[in-house]
Amino acid sequence: MNALSKAGLIGALASGAMLAGCATVEEAVVQKTAETYHATLTGAQETHGGDPDGYATAQLSVADRIDQVCYDINDIRNIGPITAIHIHRGAPGVDGPPVWTLKQANEGGWKDCTDKAEWMQDAFENHFRGFYVNIHTTEYPNGAIRGQFGD
Template identity: 35%
Template sequence: MARRFTSLSLAVIIATLGVLLVAGTVSAAHVGMLTTSLSGAEEVPGPGDPNGKGFVTLEVYTAGLVCYTLKTQAIETPTAAHIHEAPAGEAGPVVVSLAIDLAARHGNRLTYCAPTTPEIAADILAEPGDYYVNVHNATYPLGAIRGQLGD
């Protein structure tokens, strides 16, 4: 009985240390938080939703993870959201797909995490003005609202 208890205790301790190690690695890799407001007027080439607006907070981890809280207002239900690489006033390629998990939505707010590469995460943090976030929906499939990071 004592041997079984010891084995079980050891397994619990090893599992706990593993979780702490992973959490510590992500925590240590966390480098920065970025925020921006979004609007239909910023969509390029446009038009975006003239009444649409929103706000996004990004937590960027150099290990290759972007966690975000996205709040939208006066737009239809989002169907997609992305981080693109391009300066203000230009359209650019998607570099991070921000999952739109409708089950994870709370009203007009969505909090989730998306994978990326460590190189992209580092560049977003080093040059945030070279990136923007946009949100798509059925009426505006090319983009309903957009916000430039680093503004």
């Protein structure tokens, strides 16, 4: 290998290492700037009577500096087929309008990220107090389980 080829190879390797470092730096920035809100979903929290043994947990992470919000609904147990999952504006014990319809990931779970919408700024400033997530099923079309964020 001549000197010019060696220099080109070293430059290419260094560039690749720098690009790989960018992803790591970006991930670190997202982790440092994200605030995560949790909710535990149960049927008892539904205003119209939900699934008595249904359960799930929800995480909502907001990265303020990059204007992105991510959700992860997991540990879903003892409920029928899911027809919809929404985030609603509403205090505990009060039904409120849906502000965000969550979608199922291609892998089958309920998680995704999106750009922040206008309503999220107010929610973020109030630590998502007055917002809840609920899961609708065929058996409980008005909501099988529900959990409040920020409380």
